[in-house]
Amino acid sequence: PELDQNLFTRRKFLAQATIDSCDGLTTPSHWLLEVMQKSFKLPAAARVIENGLPNSLLSRYTRDQAETNTTTPRLNRFGFFGRASERKGLLLLLQACYKLNRTHPNAFELHIHGGGLEQEPAAIQHRIQTLIAACGDHIHLHGRYRQDDIPELMAQIDWVIVPSIWWENSPVVIQEAFAYHKPVIGSNHGGIAEKINGRGG
Numbered sequence: 001p002e003l004d005q006n007l008f009t010r011r012k013f014l015a016q017a018t019i020d021s022c023d024g025l026t027t028p029s030h031w032l033l034e035v036m037q038k039s040f041k042l043p044a045a046a047r048v049i050e051n052g053l054p055n056s057l058l059s060r061y062t063r064d065q066a067e068t069n070t071t072t073p074r075l076n077r078f079g080f081f082g083r084a085s086e087r088k089g090l091l092l093l094l095q096a097c098y099k100l101n102r103t104h105p106n107a108f109e110l111h112i113h114g115g116g117l118e119q120e121p122a123a124i125q126h127r128i129q130t131l132i133a134a135c136g137d138h139i140h141l142h143g144r145y146r147q148d149d150i151p152e153l154m155a156q157i158d159w160v161i162v163p164s165i166w167w168e169n170s171p172v173v174i175q176e177a178f179a180y181h182k183p184v185i186g187s188n189h190g191g192i193a194e195k196i197n198g199r200g201g
Contacts, residue, residue: 016040028170029191051172057147058179076108079157079182081145081173084117086124089163089187094131094139096163101135108138113153115144154180162186162196170195 019025024045027033033048082088090112097110117125132139145153154160160177162168167190174195177184184201186192195201 012039019043029194031191031194032169051170051175053172053175053179054147057150057176075158077157078108078110078159078161078185079153080110080112080114080161080163081150081153081176082114082162082171084112084114084128084141085120086128087164087166088114089165090117091124091128091131092165092187093161093163094128094135097135097139098131101138106136106138110135110139111153111157112139112141113143113145117141150176151180154182157182160184162192164189164192166190168192174201 019040019042022043024043024047025036026047026049027036028049028051030048033046036042036046080090080093084090093110097108100108117128120128132141154177160173160182162171162174162184164171164187170191171186174184174186174192178200181200184196186196186201
């Protein structure tokens with residue numbers, strides 16, 4: 001609201017001018033393509049092409065690992081991957097964990113993999129840290145990770161949670177989870193539902 005409406009008008013004009021200079025357009029989700037079609041005139045060659053994963057990452061995984069080493073009998077280990085921020089849904093996830101812990105104490109583990117918490121507003125940092133402390137020692141905040149770490153980290157959980165509260169386009173973590181045969185729990189927001197419905201989430 002504090003921004004001049006003319007900035008949005010100019011932004012849309014410049015975006016359309018950029019699109020007009022292209023012969024084709026690709027997006028990694030049908031959701032984004034539909035959003036673009038509502039706002040812009042797109043070239044006839046507009047297609048959805050899924051994000052790719054590096055072969056080096058996929059080659060480090062085998063189905064045998066999934067079946068023998070990477071699940072627990074209770075299937076109660078949850079993983080969050082990505083930027084540790086409010087818009088990625090971390091605060092929402094921790095609020096849910098707090099409620100669950102009150103009714104089913106110590107019935108689950110949550111592993112949070114990702115950096116960026118220090119860049120959140122102080123009030124959000126405080127709320128997140130308070131909820132982590134209130135949930136007990138079954139919430140694990142691991143911090144940043146490298147893409148090469150993903151096979152090992154995926155092996156330590158049973159579910160991947162993508163709780164974003166903003167418009168996600170096509171979160172690569174969903175593809176990474178499916179590549180390692182981990183089901184996904186995601187918010188019905190943006191392109192998330194499209195990526196998991198009927199595919200293992």
